[in-house]
Amino acid sequence: MSPPDREPSQRPHLLSKRSGIAAPGGGSNRLKKRHLGAIAGIVAVLGAAAFVYYRWRTSGFLWQEFLSSIQNVDWHWMSAALFFVLVSYLGRAMRWEIMLRPLTSSTSIWRVLVATCIGFAAVVLFGRAGEPVRPFLIAKKEGVSFSSQVAAWVVERMLDLLMVLVIFGIALTQVGNSAIQHGPRVQALLKAAGYAGGASGVVCLALLIALRQFRGRVRARLMEALAFLPGPLHLRIEKFLAAFEEGMASTRNSSFTWLLISYSALEWFVIAASFYSTFRAFPATNNLSLTDAVITLGFIALGSIVQIPGVGGGLQLAAIVVLTEFYGVSLGAATSIALTLWVINFVIIIPVGFALAFHEGIKWRSLKHLSESTSGYSL
Numbered sequence: 001m002s003p004p005d006r007e008p009s010q011r012p013h014l015l016s017k018r019s020g021i022a023a024p025g026g027g028s029n030r031l032k033k034r035h036l037g038a039i040a041g042i043v044a045v046l047g048a049a050a051f052v053y054y055r056w057r058t059s060g061f062l063w064q065e066f067l068s069s070i071q072n073v074d075w076h077w078m079s080a081a082l083f084f085v086l087v088s089y090l091g092r093a094m095r096w097e098i099m100l101r102p103l104t105s106s107t108s109i110w111r112v113l114v115a116t117c118i119g120f121a122a123v124v125l126f127g128r129a130g131e132p133v134r135p136f137l138i139a140k141k142e143g144v145s146f147s148s149q150v151a152a153w154v155v156e157r158m159l160d161l162l163m164v165l166v167i168f169g170i171a172l173t174q175v176g177n178s179a180i181q182h183g184p185r186v187q188a189l190l191k192a193a194g195y196a197g198g199a200s201g202v203v204c205l206a207l208l209i210a211l212r213q214f215r216g217r218v219r220a221r222l223m224e225a226l227a228f229l230p231g232p233l234h235l236r237i238e239k240f241l242a243a244f245e246e247g248m249a250s251t252r253n254s255s256f257t258w259l260l261i262s263y264s265a266l267e268w269f270v271i272a273a274s275f276y277s278t279f280r281a282f283p284a285t286n287n288l289s290l291t292d293a294v295i296t297l298g299f300i301a302l303g304s305i306v307q308i309p310g311v312g313g314g315l316q317l318a319a320i321v322v323l324t325e326f327y328g329v330s331l332g333a334a335t336s337i338a339l340t341l342w343v344i345n346f347v348i349i350i351p352v353g354f355a356l357a358f359h360e361g362i363k364w365r366s367l368k369h370l371s372e373s374t375s376g377y378s379l
Contacts, residue, residue, distance in 0.1 A: 069282055069336040077281035078340075084274035085344050088267060092116050092156075095263040096138065098256055099152040102249035103144045111141040114356050121353025122367050124346050133367050147240050151248050158204055159264040165201040167268055168193070168298030174291045180326045193299070271345075272297055278341055284333035285323070296322050300341070315342050 093113035100107045119134025126133075135149035171178075172190055180190075223238055276293035279285040300318045319338035323329040329337070357364065 069284060069333040070340075072283050073340075074281045074286070077277045078344075081274045081277035081281060081344055082348065084270050084277060085348060088270045088274065089113070089116055089120065089349065091263060091267040091270060095159075095260060095267065096152060096156065098259050098263065099155060100138075100142055100144070101256065102253065103148060104142055107142060112138055114360060115141055117349055118353045118357050118360075118362065118367075120346075120349045121357075124350055125364075126367075130367075137362075151245075155248065155260070158207060159260060160268075161204045162201065163264045163268040164298060164301045165204065167272065167294055168301075169201070171291055171294040171298055175295070178291045178295060179288055180292070180295070274344065275300075275341070278337070278344065282333065282337050282340075284329050285327070285337060288327065292327070295326075315345070 090113060093109055093116045096116065097107050097109050097112050100112070115134055115137035118137060119130070122130030122133040124130075131153070132150075135153045136146055138144075138152075139146045139149045172193065175190060222241065223234070226234060226237060229237070272290070272294050275297045276288075276290050279288045279293055279296075296319065299322045300315050316338040319341055320331070320334045323334035323337060324331055354364075357367075
């Protein structure tokens with residue numbers, strides 16, 4: 001399977017045939033969004049640079065310490081961390097396959113896994129603009145609508161957020177058993193994080209429950225409220241919502257719902273195991289427990305919301321802050337660990353994605369055009 005090699009101007013037409021709704025926003029809107037994304041990326045980079053510079057001046061960054069931390073890595077634990085990360089991608093594909101079952105009887109774990117690896121590679125390379133690649137490829141491979149896979153993406157994100165909040169909340173209750181260096185500032189930060197996590201969990205759970213009810217009458221009422229729109233636009237939106245409702249079908253089946261929750265729990269357990277293995281691989285953190293790894297994972301998962309194409313950003317910054325402020329790890333060692341976490345959890349999928357894309361005959365230039373043409377969906 002290979003996406004049609006079309007020019008960017010033709011890509012929205014392709015999506016309109018698949019999803020039942022034309023790609024929203026003209027060229028000027030996409031240009032404005034790209035400018036806003038570039039500004040946000042620059043601000044994030046400047047913030048990270050300011051923090052590193054501040055820590056450099058106050059605690060002293062030692063390149064020798066940075067290099068020594070990398071040279072003394074325990075490669076047995078590092079190999080285990082890499083193994084768990086690769087298993088997590090398989091877990092994501094298996095979870096997505098469950099969401100496909102109500103839509104088609106010929107799902108394939110391999111096809112979904114290929115699209116998953118290529119999609120995550122696109123996110124690393126293109127930033128958040130690469131998010132539509134995975135649902136688009138899955139829709140093409142499985143013969144379902146793009147809009148239904150946007151719905152599956154929404155469900156996946158909500159499940160991930162719920163798991164992060166649950167894991168984070170449990171970890172915060174175990175702070176007394178962790179190696180965190182206690183102090184008024186740390187206690188205040190953890191308390192604030194607990195409240196924020198609880199509030200976010202309630203909102204996320206409410207949205208998930210609301211989406212379970214998104215069918216028939218709810219959609220009809222929504223379309224009645226949009227009756228003021230021009231006829232053609234109203235019809236396209238109705239088709240899009242119908243496909244979106246179709247993609248939510250798995251959440252209305254109790255057995256599928258429990259499977260999704262179970263797979264999500266296992267997925268994040270595997271990710272936590274990867275973090276723990278990474279900590280054990282470095283001398284500066286090999287004394288940290290699984291609880292410490294989970295606490296760090298919670299903060300990093302929230303920080304990784306900020307993504308800069310090809311650079312990342314949020315994950316590295318969050319990891320450095322947590323390791324230096326909570327666990328007293330030196331800036332040099334914390335930086336090496338943060339970079340390793342980023343490489344293992346994100347960058348490592350790029351060669352895998354490139355190899356699979358080459359095998360599938362997919363051009364990365366086409367994926368870039370796809371990211372641009374679907375940016376109006378703001379996934």
